[in-house]
């Protein structure tokens with residue numbers, strides 16, 4: 229079995245260079261979805277792809293594709309996104325794109341007699357944005373309603389309803405899609421910085437709970453005749469937190485947002501609106517935990533329940549996982565299988581093709597922050613596994 233190594237210094241140089249040049253932030257790196265910096269970074273990658281001899285195209289919403297290999301061969305695709313959150317880090321999204329770029333260069337340079345085509349994809353607008361996260365990948369896999377958006381909003385982002393229609397459901401047929409991404413958690417760091425192979429992408433279920441109390445004067449209302457919405461909300465927050473700690477199956481639950489009304493020092497809180505979010509790699513676990521908590525809440529408190537965002541958990545391809553494991557084995561690199569707690573473009577493609585994901589360990593789990601960091605040695609390991617897996621597809 230042939231072994232190729234990624235030129236990790238080239239990946240580092242390109243990634244850091246693009247991050248520094250196309251940056252609108254003071255602190256960390258800022259290439260917001262639909263910003264000129266995002267477009268400029270994508271254009272830079274497009275030019276680089278052309279210089280490697282790849283066939284490059286953009287679709288109507290600005291997703292970038294660069295392909296090498298025979299026109300009629302099955303296509304193995306890989307990639308990620310180049311947009312960041314405000315004051316984000318170097319690695320989220322970019323590490324997958326720049327490693328993918330290097331894979332294209334290395335495979336092209338080999339100039340092998342290939343029975344496979346390879347395509348790097350850079351998706352637009354993955355991070356949270358006014359059109360919703362994973363915008364580019366959801367559009368091309370037909371998971372967006374072009375009529376759902378306000379015309380003014382689209383105009384401000386320089387996207388038209390027609391652009392979305394033109395890009396809808398246009399993702400080419402792929403034999404597989406692999407995304408390499410930073411973990412954004414501490415599981416790998418706590419396991420000797422092995423490379424992660426993702427088994428499932430966690431689903432998300434949010435519920436809005438409105439806790440109803442009785443507002444009153446903070447000085448005149450005796451303690452035993454109060455119905456304090458914030459006190460009740462606090463009990464709910466604690467119950468959810470303790471409940472999630474107890475299940476020990478990877479389910480996580482968070483109350484991350486509280487709106488206290490009227491939110492004044494001298495008034496007993498009359499209502500509190502809170503968001504209850506559950507994430508797990510298993511949809512059954514999400515449904516069961518959510519039901520258990522909401523049953524308890526409605527039995528014990530005066531509340532109104534409103535469903536929020538729901539994204540189903542998905543499992544990634546067993547074949548791609550097996551291939552990534554074999555590739556790591558061939559290179560003697562340690563890996564571990566794990567669930568992704570965050571959503572990714574890869575998730576959008578699970579209805580379209582066989583999908584796999586590789587995770588690079590994150591230092592202290594920090595991401596969406598200027599302090600986001602990973603060791604280049606760990607990035608190199610994941611990148612080598614990626615390239616090895618791509619080469620192994622020629623022999624499958």
Ligand SMILES: [Zn+2]
Nearest residue numbers: 320321354409
């Ligand atoms: Zn990302």
